[in-house]
Amino acid sequence: MSKLFRALIMGPPGSGKGTISGRITKFFDTTHLSTGDVLRNNIEKLTPLGIEAETYIRKGSLVPDDSMVKCILEEIKDIKGSFLLDGFPRTKTQAEKLWEVQKIDSVINLVVPYELIVERVKLRYVHMPSGRVYNLDYNPPKEPMKDDVTGELLIKRQDDDPDILTKRLKVYDNETIPVLEFYKTKGILNEFKGNTSNEIWAKLKPWLEEHMDLKEEE
Ligand code: ATP
Ligand code: MG
Numbered sequence: 001m002s003k004l005f006r007a008l009i010m011g012p013p014g015s016g017k018g019t020i021s022g023r024i025t026k027f028f029d030t031t032h033l034s035t036g037d038v039l040r041n042n043i044e045k046l047t048p049l050g051i052e053a054e055t056y057i058r059k060g061s062l063v064p065d066d067s068m069v070k071c072i073l074e075e076i077k078d079i080k081g082s083f084l085l086d087g088f089p090r091t092k093t094q095a096e097k098l099w100e101v102q103k104i105d106s107v108i109n110l111v112v113p114y115e116l117i118v119e120r121v122k123l124r125y126v127h128m129p130s131g132r133v134y135n136l137d138y139n140p141p142k143e144p145m146k147d148d149v150t151g152e153l154l155i156k157r158q159d160d161d162p163d164i165l166t167k168r169l170k171v172y173d174n175e176t177i178p179v180l181e182f183y184k185t186k187g188i189l190n191e192f193k194g195n196t197s198n199e200i201w202a203k204l205k206p207w208l209e210e211h212m213d214l215k216e217e218e
Helices: 017-027 035-044 047-058 066-076 092-101 114-122 162-186 197-211
Strands: 006-010 031-034 081-085 106-111 124-127 132-135 189-193
Touching: 006 017, 006 162, 017 031, 017 081, 017 106, 017 124, 017 132, 017 197, 031 035, 035 047, 035 066, 035 081, 047 066, 047 162, 066 081, 066 092, 092 114, 106 162, 106 197, 114 124, 114 132, 114 162, 162 189
Parallel strands: 006 081, 006 106, 031 081, 106 189
Antiparallel strands: 124 132
């Protein structure tokens, strides 16, 4: 019997949610949905949501709850089986709306010191179409500045600029810490601490093995 595991991955900007999610989907049977990636794809395609979202993302602010909730609840409806939501919910309102339609089994919270995040993000590059994340320091691409899978060029996210990042961290403190408290009172918050994604993964993997199904060999 397969175990249904409806999970969230949380943590401040630059805490490695994308990197860790990539490892989770490599080993375990779940669907990863990153709201940042969904929004960036909408921006690329110039959809109404993308055009709206761009003005907020550029400043390091949050996209309004109504638009986010509508978009993400729509996406979740289509997922069969286990999922791993990355980047949603980020406000108390979003968390309450999600809980109304879909109970969550577990929240995986990545705890990384802010001073390290600021340093790490300076060395962060992404492959935009896939959302794959690299760090020149501890998680470099196989070939300089190229995505491992497609060979396409890596870029810096505009909102990884140090001033915008500082703003995003403040927004996180004000808007998203209350979301962690919401899940703590539900008794489903699990914290994994580390300075790098490798450190966090070493603690998280054994925990996941207890809770999730391993992916079938392809
Ligand atoms: P990282 O990708 O480094 O972990 P992050 O979590 O801040 O950092 P993304 O998840 O990629 O970044 O999101 C980028 C931007 O998209 C956010 O700064 C915000 O403007 C917008 N965004 C993403 N998810 C939401 C959400 N649930 N509610 C409101 N805005 C969102
Ligand atoms: Mg992300």
